[in-house]
Amino acid sequence: MxxxxxxxxxxxxxxxxxxxxxxxxxxxxxxxxxxxxxxxxxxxxxxNPQLNGFETMQKVFNKNDNVSIILAPKSGHVFEAESLELVYKLTEASWQTPYSTRVDSITNYQHTEAEEDDLIVEDLLLDPADLNASKIAKIKQAALAEPMLLNRLVSDRGHVTMINITVQLPELDKNQEVLDVTAFVRQIAAEYQTLYPDIDIHLAGIVMMNNSFQEEANGDAQTLIPGMFLAILIMLAVLLxxxxxxxxxxxxxxxxxxxxxxxxxxxxxxxxxxxxxxxxxxxxxxxxxxxxxxxxxxxxxxxxxxxxxxxxxxxxxxxxxxxxxxxxxxxxxxxxxxxxxxxxxxxxxxxxxxxxxxxxxxxxxxxxxxxxxxxxxxxxxxKTGFMESFADWVIAKRTPVLLVSTLVIVGLTAFVPLNKANDIAVEYFDERVKFRQASDFMDENLMGVSTIDFAIDAGESNGVNKPEFIKVVSDFTDWLRGQEVVDHVYSLSDTFKRLNKNLHGDDDTYYRIPADHELAAQYLLMYEMSLPYGLDLNNQLNIDKSAIRITVTMDNIGSKEVIAMEDAVNVWFANNAPQYSVTAASPTLMFGHIGERNMSSMLIGTSIAMVLISVLLIIALRSWKLGIISILPNMIPAGMGFGFWALYSSNINLGLSVVTSMSLGIVVDDTVHFLAKYKRARMAGKNAEDAVRYAFASVGRALWITTLVLVSGFMVLAQSAFALNGNMGLLTAVIILLALAVDFLFLPAFLILTDKKEYVTEGKTNDSVTKEQLA
Amino acid sequence: MTQSLKNNLLKTIVLGSLIATVPLTALAQTAQEKGLAIAKERKLRDTGWGSSEQNMLMILRNAQGEESEREMRSKNLEVSNDGDKGLTVFDKPFDVKGTAFLSFSHINKPDDQWLYLPALKRVKRIASRNKSGPFMGSEFAYEDLSSFEIAKYTFTHLRDEACPEQPDLQCFVLESIPTDKYSGYTKQIAWIDQSDYRVQKVDYFDRKKSLLKTLISSDFKLYKKKYWRPLTMTVTNHQTGKSTVLKTSEIKFDVGLTDKDFNKNTLKRIR
CATH class of the missing domain: 1.20.1640.10 (Multidrug efflux transporter AcrB transmembrane domain)
Known part of the structure; x- marks a missing residue:
């Protein structure tokens, strides 16, 4: 047939x-x-439970997808007329961002103060024409004393400031919406960059991250695919x-x-x-x-x-x-x-x-x-002969070759446990990507880009106004601020304390939780009635005032630490406030959990791949023994590859979690070819040495060539600036290369030293089948 | 379609719209005048009611479908040649019960607002230009609820069409651009029925001129054979998916209120 x-x-x-x-x-x-x-x-x-938790929280409170415009004056001083003027103008311009619902900056911050019996609620900088030395000093003092601003919208050294634009994407055509927001923000950033050349402008935030996913996919499609064609053309020209x-x-x-x-x-x-x-x-x-x-x-x-x-x-x-x-x-x-x-x-x-x-x-x-x-x-x-002489060398030095290769295999594989699952979305983009540079800059100079939102539910309508609840929130906020990885906590307990002070004639001794429930509720009502469009408290309070949302910003920590933080918060509430329920949600947390969960499920997937492929090899080679021996050269390269990875980076992201099963399916090819030829020779009555020699002579060069092709292909993938693809390509290329080394060194030495028993030569009837399979 | 046919079609369209614009530009002046006339008629038909009292219930909903209620009583006094005076006492949530909000709307200057906080036993003036934030956490802003004054907007009559919620009625479609730079809106588009000059629907546009929310007024009831009041007002925020229903009940006119009832010094005695 x-x-x-x-x-x-x-x-x-x-x-x-x-x-x-x-x-x-x-x-x-x-x-x-x-x-x-x-x-x-x-x-x-x-x-996905974390995604659902996040979506629910976004519906109860408002969505908080954002663009961060980070301003870094070359002078190192935000509190200067020029810098503040730029913040003011960019804040105004940012309101025109498509889908924006909120813009927060140090200039439009709703500063509160007492003036006789009045509560003054006003932009910290209402009009840039007001800027003079005393106004600037007043802004500086207010901004650096305000926990809502410090280390979030302005650095403690006063050298970097941020404008945060919150957008509510309708999610009808999300790609286009992200592109529209990005295009607009980039345009105003470019415009003001030329007007204010002495102030560097960087763009970060969730929207910019989503935009980078699109841009990097585009970049890959435009560079890697043509690059791959080029690589293939060169290889084919040389090889064929x-x-x-x-x-x-x-x-x-x-x-x-x-x-x-x-x-x-x-x-x-x-x-x-x-x-x-x-x-x-x-x-x-x-x-x-x-x-x-x-x-x-x-x-x-x-x-x-x-x-x-x-x-x-x-x-x-x-x-x-x-x-x-x-x-x-x-x-x-x-x-x-x-x-x-x-x-x-x-x-x-x-x-x-x-x-x-x-x-x-x-x-x-x-x-x-x-x-x-x-x-x-x-x-x-x-050119013939090279493979044969290589075979002779391996055969002659089989004991040292086996010894040394085993040592190298064991030594490298021993590093595998040093790897850890780590999914940080920002780090999916390598340092070539502008978004990554902006995020790193923000992390180093202002605050990290890992956030977790905690919703604390008081369990009853208007429960957030109860002093005992505010006390828990305040203690929790203090505890968070004491954590080393925490850069900023956005908490309503600060607002309550500030209002209490303002409504007691700005007396600092009243910077504390309002004495009773009604007082807190009425302060909040008054404050809410004083806030302008877009700067309300609806991003912190649910409509029933039974729950608040606290946003914690942390250094760019790994997924294990993110999950550890979530767990620590749950323990804190169990110990300190078991009467309130707390839920955590955020993209950071989503990536943290998916990395862990994906790792364990891919472990199952990889095991199944190993079993299926081994069964297939036993059938293909028609030999239990060789099928089982083949497991060694099939699995060892992945072990060595991940050992190498532990030394190279040690961060395992989602892309790397699939590398074992993927590379297994590929490296098995070398083993199949090599063992098939080996078996064919053994069946023909040759001993292990000669069978190895035969295998090298007949498929050695072909294995070189396919390895070269595959390694080149995966190295092209490794050039991706998107680490999920890039790391996957690099590690797979390494594993394929190691597989060839294992097949050329360890496997022949192992066969000669262990497979000494003579093969039962099968009848002539099977000959044609064997010939087909083994070719 | 061939290229030349396309070109011809394009020319026809361009020419057609040029011709169509001629009478439009000639009408431009009158569109604004007509808009102003409609607004004046609306104001005129709602003049002379004196004073009133009513109960109000607000039902807030978020995108998750959760609900929360607010209850208040309000008194209003018509002031000729200036904005109206209003006094609102909150009943629910219980922790702000007794809080009283006094407001003097003005035509040409920021409104005066005071709040009596019973827990503090003090009257505080809200010294803020802001009136665009959410009222009691709802989708209504203070500026949506304060009295309608001609000088607060510039008007343009856009077109006439069937009223969106009541197609048997014909509506004026009126564009209103706020004159106060602290307004939360860049424009409003209102549908006002031609028979009784009732505002049936309003679209609000935010600073970036995107549709922010829509108000639908319904259950209109006639008082003193002259004054229409909607018993239900529903605002839907298109950007956040939140909505608020405001239900008014027990509206009473001729309750004999005077300036003395709207005095910050007597706020404390309000219950």
């Missing part, structure tokens, strides 16, 4: 090409259904030395990508920053398939076979191994479905589908193309 299928392709190449092109076009038409979601929420499934072979491979790659994305479109997938690199991955894996077939064909041609026969034979000996390696790769990617992160599941499914498509296209479209194209006999002959 196989031969019949191959002959059909070779005899009717045009028909085959036409049908393939129709199928690919039909699938490709689905690509128009693809749309892009560049928004951090894509990382969380609809049932055939223009037409290169052309045929390119056709296969392009068809694979079109069909993959189109099929994904039909299936209702959307694109996101992680899945934008599906084409790069599919390309990488498709090239490997084509290289095997074309290399075999060239070999046959050099042996003097005629072209059709050369193609037929190349297909015949490669079709099963390529199928097996594609299937193991697909299994590796399919186990992404264990992930808790929807775009990673999508990535796995899309690449798995793409890998199988690439397999089909390289055994159907590629031979048809090769048949039609005027392929010439390659002149240069392959």
């Amino acid at each position: 196989k031969i019949g299928f191959i002959r059909l392709i070779l005899q009717r190449p045009y028909l085959v090409m036409l049908s393939i092109i129709l199928v690919v076009a039909g699938l490709g038409y689905g690509a128009q259904n693809l749309y892009f979601r560049g928004d951090y929420k894509v990382f969380f499934g609809e049932e 030395r055939s223009m037409l072979g290169m052309l045929a491979t390119l056709m296969v790659i392009i068809c694979s990508i079109v069909a993959t994305l189109g099929g994904a479109g039909w299936a209702g997938f959307f694109m996101s920053t992680p899945t934008i690199n599906v084409p790069v991955l599919v390309m990488t894996l498709a090239v490997a398939d084509c290289v095997h077939i074309i290399a075999s064909m060239n070999y046959n041609l050099r042996q003097g076979m005629d072209k059709l026969l050369a193609i037929e034979n190349a297909l015949d000996i490669n079709i099963v191994p390529i199928f097996i390696t594609s299937a193991t790769t697909a299994i590796g990617f399919l186990t992404f479905n264990f992930s808790d992160v929807p775009p990673l599941r999508d990535l796995g499914n899309m690449v798995a589908w793409g890998v199988m498509l690439a397999f089909a296209l390289s055994v159907i479209l590629l031979p048809a193309l090769l048949t039609v194209l005027p392929v010439r006999r390659p002149k240069q002959s392959e």
